[in-house]
Amino acid sequence: MMNESILQQKIQSLLQYPILNHQAVKKLGEILKTLEDWSLFRINPLRFAKQQGLNENEIIDIFVHGAKIGLFDLSYHLVCPACHGIVHNHQSLGELEKDSFYCALCDIEEPTTLDEIVEVSFTLHPSVKELDINPFADLLSYLHYYFSTNYQMSEQAEAFFKDNLIKEFVVLTPDERQTISLEVASNQPYEIVSVEKNVAVMLDFNQSHGEQPKEIDIDLLPTAFAPSKIALPLGAYQFHLKNHTKNSVGCLVVKRDKKRYHEIVDHYPTTFTPFLTAKMLLNNQSFRDLFRVQQVSETFNVNVKNLTIMFTDLRGSTEMYDKAGDVFAYKLVQTHFKILTETVRQYSGAVVKTMGDAIMATFSRPLDGFLASLEMLSKIEQMNETWKEAGYEIGLKVGINEGPALAVVNDERIDYFGQSVNIAARVQGLAQAGEVWMTQSILESPEVTDKLLMSGYQTQQHSASLKGVGQPTIVHKVFKNEYVNKESKL
Numbered sequence: 297m298m299n300e301s302i303l304q305q306k307i308q309s310l311l312q313y314p315i316l317n318h319q320a321v322k323k324l325g326e327i328l329k330t331l332e333d334w335s336l337f338r339i340n341p342l343r344f345a346k347q348q349g350l351n352e353n354e355i356i357d358i359f360v361h362g363a364k365i366g367l368f369d370l371s372y373h374l375v376c377p378a379c380h381g382i383v384h385n386h387q388s389l390g391e392l393e394k395d396s397f398y399c400a401l402c403d404i405e406e407p408t409t410l411d412e413i414v415e416v417s418f419t420l421h422p423s424v425k426e427l428d429i430n431p432f433a434d435l436l437s438y439l440h441y442y443f444s445t446n447y448q449m450s451e452q453a454e455a456f457f458k459d460n461l462i463k464e465f466v467v468l469t470p471d472e473r474q475t476i477s478l479e480v481a482s483n484q485p486y487e488i489v490s491v492e493k494n495v496a497v498m499l500d501f502n503q504s505h506g507e508q509p510k511e512i513d514i515d516l517l518p519t520a521f522a523p524s525k526i527a528l529p530l531g532a533y534q535f536h537l538k539n540h541t542k543n544s545v546g547c548l549v550v551k552r553d554k555k556r557y558h559e560i561v562d563h564y565p566t567t568f569t570p571f572l573t574a575k576m577l578l579n580n581q582s583f584r585d586l587f588r589v590q591q592v593s594e595t596f597n598v599n600v601k602n603l604t605i606m607f608t609d610l611r612g613s614t615e616m617y618d619k620a621g622d623v624f625a626y627k628l629v630q631t632h633f634k635i636l637t638e639t640v641r642q643y644s645g646a647v648v649k650t651m652g653d654a655i656m657a658t659f660s661r662p663l664d665g666f667l668a669s670l671e672m673l674s675k676i677e678q679m680n681e682t683w684k685e686a687g688y689e690i691g692l693k694v695g696i697n698e699g700p701a702l703a704v705v706n707d708e709r710i711d712y713f714g715q716s717v718n719i720a721a722r723v724q725g726l727a728q729a730g731e732v733w734m735t736q737s738i739l740e741s742p743e744v745t746d747k748l749l750m751s752g753y754q755t756q757q758h759s760a761s762l763k764g765v766g767q768p769t770i771v772h773k774v775f776k777n778e779y780v781n782k783e784s785k786l
Contacts, residue, residue: 298329298425306367306424313361315582317354324350324358328420333427338371338417340446340571353644356572359418360582368418372574373444375415378402380447380566382415383494389710390592392574395599400496401489401550410703411601414574415444431492431546432467438546442491446571450564456557464549468516468539476549479532485552488535490516490545497521505529515540516547575600576660578703578710581641584648588709596705603658603701604665604738605717606645607724608636608672610653611691628683629653632690635675643668648711656721658712662698662741669694669732669774670751677730691729695720698737715765722762723771732774739772752776 307325311318327348328336345355363370372392374384376399383399386392392414396407406413420427431441435458449457463486466474478486480501489496497514505527511534515522518541539545577583610632636655637647645659645668659665676692683689699716719735727733732753738744739755748755756773 299423300329303328303367303424306362306365309365310358310361310367316358316361317351320350320354321358323348324355324362328424333425333429334440336420336425337427337429338373338419338445339368340415340417340569342570342572343446356576356580357582360577360580360586363418364586366421367424369421371417371419373415373417374408375413375444376402376404377406377413378404380444381491382442382444388592389574390596392598393593393596398494400494401487401491401548403487403496403498407599409599409601410574410578412573415446416572416574416577432544435462435465438465438491438548442546444571446569448567448569450561450566452564453557453560453566456560461551461553461557462548463551466537466547466549467544468537468547469544470539470542473536473538476535476537476547477532478535478549480528480530482530487550487552488514488521488537489548489550490521491548493519493541493545495520495524497523498525500525500527501530502527503530508533510534511536513538516545517541573660575603576644579644579646579658579660581637581646584646584709592705592710594705596703596710598703600701600703600712602698603712603716604645604660604662604696604698605701605712605720606640606655606657606659606665606669607695607721608655608657609693609724609727611693611729624688628688628690631679632676632692635679636672639668639671639675643671649707649709654724656712656717662696662738663743663747665696665698666732666734666738666741666744667747669696669734670753673730673732693724693727693729694732695722695724695727696732696734696738697723698735698741718764719762719769722765723760723769726758726760726771727773730775734772734774736770736772748774 303325307321310316310321341355341359342352345352359368362368372386372389373382374397376383379399379402381399381401383397392408394408396405398405431438463478464476466476468474480486483502486499486501487496488499506529508528510532512526513536516537516539537547633650640647640657643659643664645657645664648656648658659668672692672694676690680689697716697720701712701714701716703710704713723733723735753774753776758771758773759768760771762769
């Protein structure tokens with residue numbers, strides 16, 4: 297049963313945050329009352345927003361705030377890109393810091409990146425409702441629980457997976473022993489795998505293997521099966537599995553016919569539902585503000601495959617301090633920071649840090665960073681109009697780049713390092729007041745060129761020698777001007 301008293305208390309707490317859309321918060325409270333338990337488990341906020349006709353960015357902010365006040369539990373899932381199984385389920389960002397992870401079902405090692413590999417989901421907190429979910433009720437429940445619901449196999453691939461590859465599904469309670477019978481007549485590898493434990497026994501059936509006992513004991517230990525690999529001649533066997541762990545576990549007996557399975561998937565592709573990634577979460581200003589100190593060690597470092605990085609700086613602030621005095625100049629600079637932070641948030645980005653009069657911000661998509669930069673120039677121009685009569689004016693300079701980066705901990709916050717970050721900073725250094733400079737990767741990103749043509753801004757291509765970069769870099773100046781030379785050299 298839903299504890300509506302606690303639910304209402306949590307909703308009232310969310311309504312105390314002025315940054316949240318209060319109508320969306322109230323609607324969320326009403327929707328949660330109507331959902332069945334599986335729909336309250338590992339909620340994908342992007343899918344939730346689409347299904348309920350709500351604004352995606354507003355819903356992400358509400359879910360993040362909800363996790364902070366105990367309406368939701370936030371979790372990170374490492375998802376195998378081959379089978380889409382949830383290889384690891386973590387409660388803290390700091391648990392993601394390994395360079396790679398292994399999927400026992402697919403027998404592959406994958407690099408850990410914060411992009412599409414890590415899903416972020418929200419589950420209704422047990423204080424609001426104890427969800428009646430049993431992953432061991434049947435095979436369908438097991439697959440639903442331990443595989444990402446953001447990937448949906450075609451009917452053909454799902455039928456082949458369940459009917460041809462999965463030969464048996466058993467559940468073992470603590471200390472329970474069960475027997476699995478298997479008869480193999482052709483050279484074919486099999487495996488017994490526990491998806492939730494991410495461990496497997498590889499069974500290599502081949503006519504050339506020598507004689508083996510027809511009954512084989514296999515122990516499931518807390519971190520592995522023992523033995524983990526068995527070579528067997530063709531024939532009929534009984535495998536006696538014993539669970540030596542403290543929890544119930546599920547075990548699948550799987551025929552490893554990757555070639556046929558991938559042929560079917562290639563012909564009948566898997567459909568994909570966009571989801572909140574760890575990268576997107578780190579590019580959410582609410583998450584950065586509310587979860588500044590998470591359980592992340594100083595040695596934390598994880599790769600991001602593609603990150604849009606922005607640097608800004610001011611022209612004229614030093615002169616203004618001399619001319620107008622500290623109090624007035626400080627007020628103007630702080631107003632500028634507020635404008636920039638609000639704009640970054642508006643376009644699904646986050647301010648990573650401030651440095652004097654400059655900021656570093658990141659976005660999940662180049663288009664968001666580009667649109668934010670144009671909005672910043674427009675708002676600073678409007679701000680200047682109110683101060684021009686007093687003789688004061690500032691100019692904003694912006695640089696944007698896109699590329700891989702390394703997420704690290706710096707001053708108790710997630711920061712980014714790498715050549716892509718250095719290039720973004722150097723590109724910003726080329727800009728004059730009222731200009732955005734960007735790299736070729738930003739200009740060539742989806743929709744950026746179309747938005748540029750609609751914005752009233754023009755571009756000028758340059759070949760620039762950037763400090764720390766071994767070869768000339770193609771960069772583009774974005775600015776308002778009637779006439780522009782097609783290309784120049786810096």
